[in-house]
Amino acid sequence: MSNLIIILVSIGLFFNFAGCTGLIRFPDIYNRLQASTKCVTLGTVLILLAVAIHFGWNSISIKAILCIVFVLLTAPTAAHAISRGSHRAGFPLWEGSVMDKYHDDFPQKSGE
Amino acid sequence: MIIFLIVLLVCSFFCLYRVGAGPTPPDRTVAIDILGILMVDFCAVLSLFTGKDLYMNVAISWALLAFIGTIALAKYLEGRTFDE
Numbered sequence: 075m076s077n078l079i080i081i082l083v084s085i086g087l088f089f090n091f092a093g094c095t096g097l098i099r100f101p102d103i104y105n106r107l108q109a110s111t112k113c114v115t116l117g118t119v120l121i122l123l124a125v126a127i128h129f130g131w132n133s134i135s136i137k138a139i140l141c142i143v144f145v146l147l148t149a150p151t152a153a154h155a156i157s158r159g160s161h162r163a164g165f166p167l168w169e170g171s172v173m174d175k176y177h178d179d180f181p182q183k184s185g186e
Numbered sequence: 187m188i189i190f191l192i193v194l195l196v197c198s199f200f201c202l203y204r205v206g207a208g209p210t211p212p213d214r215t216v217a218i219d220i221l222g223i224l225m226v227d228f229c230a231v232l233s234l235f236t237g238k239d240l241y242m243n244v245a246i247s248w249a250l251l252a253f254i255g256t257i258a259l260a261k262y263l264e265g266r267t268f269d270e
Contacts, residue, residue: 097201097204098200106213118223137242144246151253153219156216163263165210
């Protein structure tokens with residue numbers, strides 16, 4: 075196992091740990107969503123890229139590349155769906171938030 | 187190998203804390219989504235260090251099912267029903 079694989083997996087695990095720490099530490103649903111989803115998506119893509127590089131041209135490598143494409147397509151979609159649903163259901167922002175553009179665009183459907 | 191799995195286990199316990207202690211339902215939904223992506227990481231690390239084909243099959247199907255479950259929970263949060 076080469077040093078490149080170890081470095082890629084270590085960077086990916088660092089991003090995963092940063093995302094989960096943001097899930098613990100941030101004060102608001104939207105802050106937690108924004109912190110955790112991006113970091114965990116990047117960490118997962120790096121770990122799967124390490125798998126794809128390590129096994130070369132193999133069935134495991136093709137499945138890893140397929141899984142990279144799938145995670146890159148589905149994780150932002152799920153995060154956007156959660157954010158839109160929670161804002162339309164009227165869950166409030168953190169009291170230190172500066173602006174709320176979605177509430178300005180659709181005032182009748184949010185913030186009951 | 188074992189240090190990578192320990193880091194992933196600590197991340198999973200952070201997500202489980204947010205599932206248990208989240209003040210609102212969207213916090214729990216986000217934590218379940220992140221936990222589903224972390225399971226893909228577990229399968230990728232196990233496949234990297236054991237060289238077996240089985241774990242990547244589990245990773246692909248787990249990512250698909252976690253996405254469908256998260257979309258269903260977000261739809262439930264938005265309208266409180268499964269209609270529309």
